[in-house]
Amino acid sequence: LKSAIYNPATNAFTNVQNMAHGRWYPTVTTLGDGRVMTFSGLDENGNTNSTVEIYTVGSGWSGPYAASWTPPLYPRMHLLPNGKVFYSGSTTTSRLFNPSTQTWTTVATTKYSNSRTYGTSVLLPLTPANNYDPRVLILGGGNPSTATTELIDLGAATPTWNWGPNMSQPRIEMSATILADGKVLATGGSLNDEDTTTASLNADLYDPATNTFSSAGANSYARLYHSVSLLLPDGTVWLAGGNPQRGTYEQNMEIYQPPYLFTKDSSGNPIPATRPSISSSPASVSYGNSFTVQTPDAANIASVALIRNGAATHAFDMDQRFVGLSFTSSSGALTVTAPPNGNIAPPGYYMLFLVDSSGVPSVARGRPSAPVSG
Numbered sequence: 001l002k003s004a005i006y007n008p009a010t011n012a013f014t015n016v017q018n019m020a021h022g023r024w025y026p027t028v029t030t031l032g033d034g035r036v037m038t039f040s041g042l043d044e045n046g047n048t049n050s051t052v053e054i055y056t057v058g059s060g061w062s063g064p065y066a067a068s069w070t071p072p073l074y075p076r077m078h079l080l081p082n083g084k085v086f087y088s089g090s091t092t093t094s095r096l097f098n099p100s101t102q103t104w105t106t107v108a109t110t111k112y113s114n115s116r117t118y119g120t121s122v123l124l125p126l127t128p129a130n131n132y133d134p135r136v137l138i139l140g141g142g143n144p145s146t147a148t149t150e151l152i153d154l155g156a157a158t159p160t161w162n163w164g165p166n167m168s169q170p171r172i173e174m175s176a177t178i179l180a181d182g183k184v185l186a187t188g189g190s191l192n193d194e195d196t197t198t199a200s201l202n203a204d205l206y207d208p209a210t211n212t213f214s215s216a217g218a219n220s221y222a223r224l225y226h227s228v229s230l231l232l233p234d235g236t237v238w239l240a241g242g243n244p245q246r247g248t249y250e251q252n253m254e255i256y257q258p259p260y261l262f263t264k265d266s267s268g269n270p271i272p273a274t275r276p277s278i279s280s281s282p283a284s285v286s287y288g289n290s291f292t293v294q295t296p297d298a299a300n301i302a303s304v305a306l307i308r309n310g311a312a313t314h315a316f317d318m319d320q321r322f323v324g325l326s327f328t329s330s331s332g333a334l335t336v337t338a339p340p341n342g343n344i345a346p347p348g349y350y351m352l353f354l355v356d357s358s359g360v361p362s363v364a365r366g367r368p369s370a371p372v373s374g
């Protein structure tokens with residue numbers, strides 16, 4: 001029942017109001033106004049908690065809002081630009097929750113007829129070029145697992161799931177991580193749950209622009225149950241964990257270096273790419289306002305994005321989010337327009353990346369940008 005607020009400045013937790021009932025394995029989603037929504041989890045009696053509760057800083061938890069259906073543990077949830085929250089699985093029926101009315105509506109049914117247990121779900125990059133149209137990609141899952149993926153365009157008049165390209169291997173307990181250029185890295189998992197003999201070591205790189213996968217090499221260690229994957233500020237990806245048997249844990253970590261960090265010399269051999277740099281950027285930005293990013297590479301920058309710091313567990317990253325930004329360039333600087341509202345970029349900490357015309361990203365600004373309301 002308990003909940004607490006962590007203060008990174010003091011490295012301390014402070015207990016706040018209890019929830020109505022327990023939640024073991026819930027999903028937590030930050031809403032556009034800074035409130036925090038929690039859904040699912042097992043209650044103190046071991047039953048699935050099928051209510052939503054919403055936490056408001058300063059006033060505590062709302063009453064529980066009951067759903068007419070029973071969610072899986074760690075449901076896959078995404079805040080959409082219209083302020084509603086999309087449930088994409090792992091079960092076959094996807095739904096929308098409206099925080100304003102506290103009601104659920106059914107959206108669509110997946111093509112895959114089984115539950116995508118411990119597969120994953122990604123809200124693809126939101127960009128001003130497509131008016132922040134929300135598209136969601138679901139990948140893998142099931143036991144034995146599937147290599148299939150599906151896509152839904154939630155900006156369509158009647159959203160429906162459609163098959164996407166297959167991954168190179170089936171994956172349960174997988175990870176999918178949005179990279180600094182907006183592509184999605186699919187790693188880990190296995191054909192059979194918690195089975196290292198069927199581990200999926202090949203990595204796949206999904207390009208939302210072309211709706212295709214390409215090979216992204218292979219990692220060395222099985223990443224199964226309790227594994228994680230996170231984008232780091234230098235544009236690499238950290239892979240860690242794995243629990244192939246209860247009481248046995250993979251202690252080796254790995255770092256993935258995406259193709260955008262390399263170019264080729266005159267002989268065709270890979271060498272580190274020259275990266276654009278950020279000289280300075282503000283510590284925080286406010287919705288809809290412009291801000292200045294100092295960079296010696298201003299004339300060669302092709303895109304700018306805020307990527308929310310991830311929070312990954314059990315094959316799903318509850319927080320990762322890519323928000324593209326419009327900008328203009330001048331000598332030594334970019335004038336960047338912040339996201340228009342919190343439904344597109346919920347309040348919180350983000351990494352600011354610049355990507356040049358060759359597709360090479362900067363190192364993210366070490367002090368992440370934090371959009372605030374107002």
